[in-house]
Amino acid sequence: MGIEKRVTELVEEKIADRPDLFLVDVKMHSNGKLIIHMDGDQGITIQDCAAISRHVGYHLEEENAIENAYNLEVSSPGIDTPLKLLRQYQKNIGRSITLKMADGSKREGTLLAASEKEMKLAETIKEKGKKAIQVETVVPLDQIIETKVLISFK
Known part of the structure; x- marks a missing residue:
């Protein structure tokens, strides 16, 4: 069994009684660094990470x-890490996101909803000489290469 698969099993076993927590990714790097990315519907604490680390x-x-x-x-x-799971999309509803599209374009807006196949985005469209308007757009997930949450320091 691959080490990443075994680590995934150990993490799932440890968080079985914590439905609010979820595994995002497990990566074993050639330099000997084993990285486990966890998240939670309300975030994850250092104590949760430490308990998972001890168990694994x-x-x-x-x-x-x-x-x-x-x-x-x-x-x-990290906040600059692209979203991978539907659960991460759902956790970030209402936040500003930026998308890299398969056609090379970029889009930006507020995440309104997400499902297995698509997301709904509120984009501000500004045409020359006109007022900016909010447009709700449905974006198929298979057209998106990368989604990141935008950080606002206001």
Whole structure:
């Protein structure tokens, strides 16, 4: 079994009683860094990350699952990390997002809704000589290469 698959099982086991938490990603890098990205519907605490780290680390040691030295890192995805899961989209409804589209264009707006196949975006459209207007657009997820939450420092 691949190490990423085993780590995924260990994380799922640890958070089985925490329906508010979810696994975003597990990556074992060639430099020995094992990174687990977690999130929660209301965010995730340092204590949650530490508990997951202890659980995963303990079992990997017990099973001698990784032969070489490794560094285990459990955190939430950084704010600049693209959204991957529907649950992340749903958690960010109401926030401003930026999209990189498959055709190379970029779009920006407020995330209004998200499903398995598409999202609804409120975009501000400004035509020359006219007032800016808000337009609701449905965007198929398969046309999006990357979605990031925009950070506002206002």
